[in-house]
Amino acid sequence: MRLATWNVNSVKARLPRLLSWLEETGPDVVCLQETKCRADQFPADEVGELGYATAAHGEGRWNGVAVLSRVGIEDVSNGFPGEPAYEGEADGQLALDEPVMLTPEARAIGATCGGVRVWSLYAPNGRSPDSAHYLYKLAWFEALRAALEDELARGLPLVACGDYNVAPTDEDVWDPSVFVGSTHVTPAERKALAELRDLGLHDVVPTPMKGPHPYTYWDYRAGMFHKNMGMRIDLVYASEAVAGRVRSAYVDREARKGKGPSDHAPVVVDIDAADFGRTGGAPG
DNA sequence: ATGTCTACGGCACGTAGA
Numbered sequence: 511m512r513l514a515t516w517n518v519n520s521v522k523a524r525l526p527r528l529l530s531w532l533e534e535t536g537p538d539v540v541c542l543q544e545t546k547c548r549a550d551q552f553p554a555d556e557v558g559e560l561g562y563a564t565a566a567h568g569e570g571r572w573n574g575v576a577v578l579s580r581v582g583i584e585d586v587s588n589g590f591p592g593e594p595a596y597e598g599e600a601d602g603q604l605a606l607d608e609p610v611m612l613t614p615e616a617r618a619i620g621a622t623c624g625g626v627r628v629w630s631l632y633a634p635n636g637r638s639p640d641s642a643h644y645l646y647k648l649a650w651f652e653a654l655r656a657a658l659e660d661e662l663a664r665g666l667p668l669v670a671c672g673d674y675n676v677a678p679t680d681e682d683v684w685d686p687s688v689f690v691g692s693t694h695v696t697p698a699e700r701k702a703l704a705e706l707r708d709l710g711l712h713d714v715v716p717t718p719m720k721g722p723h724p725y726t727y728w729d730y731r732a733g734m735f736h737k738n739m740g741m742r743i744d745l746v747y748a749s750e751a752v753a754g755r756v757r758s759a760y761v762d763r764e765a766r767k768g769k770g771p772s773d774h775a776p777v778v779v780d781i782d783a784a785d786f787g788r789t790g791g792a793p794g
Numbered sequence: 795a796t797g798t799c800t801a802c803g804g805c806a807c808g809t810a811g812a
Contacts, residue, residue: 519812520800544812546801571801572811635812675812729812730798773799773812 511581511624511783512537515671515744516765516776517632517727521545521576524772525553531765532560535778538581539623541630543673544772545574552576567619574616575632575672581624581787590618590657594649596634598642617650620661625786626752627661631672636693644693647675651702659709667751667786670711673727673774674745678703678713681723682742694743703745712753714746716777719763726761727774735766744777755782 514537518524521542532540545552545568552566561580567588568574577583595612617632631654634647658670676699680686689695707713718724725740734740748756759779766775 523800544800637811732795732797770799 511539511626511781511786512778513539513541513626513628513669513671513746513781514762514776514778515541515543515630515673515746517543517673517744517772517774519544519546519772519774521553521574522547522551523770525556527765527770527772529556529560531762531776532557532562532578535762535776537778538579539626539628540578541628541671542576542578543574543630543632544572545576546570546572547574565619565621567616569613569616572615573632575619575630577619577621577623577628577630579621579623579628583621583623585620585622587618587620589614589616590620590629590654591660592653592656593618594646594653596643596646618654622666624783625667626783627664627666627668629658629661629668629670629672631670631674633673633675635675636699639691639693639696647693648698648702651699651706655702655705655709658706658711662709662711662749667783668711668749669746669752669779670706670748671744671746671777673743674703675743676700676703677741677743678745682725684723684725684739684741694741706747710750711747712750714748714753714756714759714779715742716746716759716761716779718761724761725775726777728766730773744774746777746779748779751786752781752783756780757782 726744
């Protein structure tokens with residue numbers, strides 16, 4: 511099974527590149543983030559012509575996640591149980607007797623594809639460590655940890671991949687000194703990732719196509735991609751059964767080049783998964 | 795270079811988010 515994850519930064523703006531990338535790369539399962547469209551606006555017909563079924567979860571202008579699969583797509587979950595909603599900076603100014611029902615943002619979608627439980631995740635950015643958005647990010651990760659613990663208990667091989675908006679180590683940013691006081695590198699964010707790994711998930715670190723660091727994101731500004739000043743924030747967290755069958759993984763930096771790219775590159779993982787589709791196989 | 799992208803509302807370009 512060839513699995514990929516890619517923050518496309520608008521699936522509508524990226525559609526020609528997405529379609530040609532699908533044809534060239536031939537993944538069986540693709541996790542997309544920042545699709546920035548409602549489910550009914552997702553170009554399911556266009557990817558369908560290439561043989562992919564779609565599960566999409568979106569809200570319009572921001573966020574949005576999807577799973578594409580040509581090995582089946584079943585048991586779709588839009589979001590996860592306990593997923594928090596962003597209450598914003600205005601929390602506390604609302605009348606106490608006027609509870610407001612907030613809908614979680616479209617940041618997670620799960621589906622079972624070819625015998626593998628697949629999650630496409632788009633973690634909150636956090637904006638700055640003193641913001642309400644940062645607290646929301648940490649709460650979202652704690653709820654994700656609880657949800658993935660339950661998901662793993664189902665016994666299927668599992669991958670939770672996407673834009674985690676956290677660089678796991680200082681090696682995963684081009685210059686740690688630039689990030690002092692910033693999100694993506696704080697101890698609390700890295701602890702949230704460590705707690706996911708404590709569930710038995712393994713960080714599938716891809717091979718960089720160029721240079722020593724498998725960065726997956728480079729800011730559009732200031733020639734950051736040209737100078738390879740990037741970050742590794744798009745991660746594949748795989749259960750033991752999947753991690754033990756990973757043949758290879760790479761960052762497709764070619765997809766970050768040229769006119770009209772996303773600011774993220776895809777991560778592509780090849781897995782020996784011939785027996786995952788069988789019923790009655792070993793769990794986990 | 796606070797230097798780039800995107801979507802939105804609404805039809806020009808300012809604003810917000812990343």
